[in-house]
Amino acid sequence: MANEDLSGLKIDKSQITVSTRKRKRSVYLAGVFLLIVLVAVLYFAGFFVSTHTVQVKSVSLIYSSQTFTSLNASGYVVAQRKAAVASKVTGRLISLNVEEGSKVKKGQVIARLENEDAIAIRDQAEANLKVARFNLDQARAELQDATLSFNRNKELIVTGLITQRDYDSSEARYRKAVAAVKAAGASVRAQAAVLKGAQVTLEYTLIRAPFNAVVLTKNADLGDIVTPLGASADAKAAVVTIADMDSLQVEVDVSESNLKNVSVGQPCEIQLDALPDSRFRGEVHMIVPTADRTKATVLVKVRFIERDKRTLPEMSAKVAFLTRPVKPEETTPLTVVHTAAVVDRNGKKAVFLINDNNLVETFITIGRALGESVEVLNGLSVGDRVVINPSKKLKNRDRIKIAQQ
Numbered sequence: 001m002a003n004e005d006l007s008g009l010k011i012d013k014s015q016i017t018v019s020t021r022k023r024k025r026s027v028y029l030a031g032v033f034l035l036i037v038l039v040a041v042l043y044f045a046g047f048f049v050s051t052h053t054v055q056v057k058s059v060s061l062i063y064s065s066q067t068f069t070s071l072n073a074s075g076y077v078v079a080q081r082k083a084a085v086a087s088k089v090t091g092r093l094i095s096l097n098v099e100e101g102s103k104v105k106k107g108q109v110i111a112r113l114e115n116e117d118a119i120a121i122r123d124q125a126e127a128n129l130k131v132a133r134f135n136l137d138q139a140r141a142e143l144q145d146a147t148l149s150f151n152r153n154k155e156l157i158v159t160g161l162i163t164q165r166d167y168d169s170s171e172a173r174y175r176k177a178v179a180a181v182k183a184a185g186a187s188v189r190a191q192a193a194v195l196k197g198a199q200v201t202l203e204y205t206l207i208r209a210p211f212n213a214v215v216l217t218k219n220a221d222l223g224d225i226v227t228p229l230g231a232s233a234d235a236k237a238a239v240v241t242i243a244d245m246d247s248l249q250v251e252v253d254v255s256e257s258n259l260k261n262v263s264v265g266q267p268c269e270i271q272l273d274a275l276p277d278s279r280f281r282g283e284v285h286m287i288v289p290t291a292d293r294t295k296a297t298v299l300v301k302v303r304f305i306e307r308d309k310r311t312l313p314e315m316s317a318k319v320a321f322l323t324r325p326v327k328p329e330e331t332t333p334l335t336v337v338h339t340a341a342v343v344d345r346n347g348k349k350a351v352f353l354i355n356d357n358n359l360v361e362t363f364i365t366i367g368r369a370l371g372e373s374v375e376v377l378n379g380l381s382v383g384d385r386v387v388i389n390p391s392k393k394l395k396n397r398d399r400i401k402i403a404q405q
Helices: 004-008 011-042 066-068 116-159 164-204 256-261
Strands: 051-058 061-062 071-081 082-085 093-094 107-114 206-208 213-218 238-241 248-255 267-272 275-292 297-304 316-322 333-340 341-346 348-355 358-370 372-377 387-388 399-402
Touching: 066 071, 066 316, 066 358, 116 164, 164 206, 248 256, 248 275, 248 316, 256 297, 267 297, 297 316, 333 358, 333 387
Parallel strands: 051 399
Antiparallel strands: 051 387, 061 333, 071 248, 071 316, 082 238, 093 107, 107 206, 213 238, 248 297, 267 275, 267 316, 275 297, 333 372, 341 348, 348 358, 348 387, 358 372
8 A cells, every 4th residue: 555655656757857848939920920030120210221421402493593693692672762850939738640551642741740830820920921912902002092093193294284282292192002012013022922931831740751751760759849840858859760662672791802793784683581582683773982991891882683571671681792683584593402412223313312301212303413413303302311322232222321520
């Protein structure tokens, strides 16, 4: 019985060996699977792809005029006709009919000063002029009567029907009437001059636009004292500042050494910082005949041949001085890439486009050559980065490192 019990406690080694082998095999297969997954992840992440150091350029947008530009300069839009409108008399501002941006016509009343005293003086002058004219009419009537009497007495004195005394009296009356008419006429002219002076004084209280313009700034408000001298701390010298928008020109400083590249009437292209997508035709209007010794520059004025209504005084501007006028077909901007980025692939043109530090070989269609660049008709967009002077070893999906410039 004891031997049978001990035999029942004996371990079957064959079963242990099979179980251990199955477990080891499962661990091995799981490890191989994980390794395959890791390698796949690293492959698709580009870990096993070659890394190259390259130089890059961006695809840009240029205008054809940039290829025949002889000189570039920066400046500002300046109104050649500009005025700070003020009054010739001192008074309180009681009416202001414009604001910033208002368009005004020549002679239009912009503002009005208090003018009750000037109106009273004008009315008094008008009344005095009427009295003088009535006096003149009365003197003329008296002269007519004196003339008839004097002419009649001249005939009667010959026949002896009147005395010499009566004749002399009529003659004196006639001469007195003539003098009275002259005096009345002079009085009328004097009162007319007084009235004109009163009207001028009254007109000074009306501030009018000197030319067609747009209001740039408003310098005074209702209730302010306006004076031509601005002597008081609270007084305003100018009510508004206006500018003639048709007189806008771009003023740029050109270095003395580059002045040989500029001539009157030379075609130009104007670009405003406020309107970066637009180019405006222009030409050199004037080279101011004096130099700025501190900057060694000469002021050049460029007029607009065509101007956008959004152009405003004091805007920043860039002027390209051209060697020839821009043709109509050259006004559209072109997408260009550096010539050194284009390679031949079996008779086709291609570039290496950078996409997340990886290379993508991209076929493109090119147009005309523009200096160091070439026009791209399709295949690339403005802002894309491409490799310049690509090595023959480069290929799709290669990882790259951009060289510092």
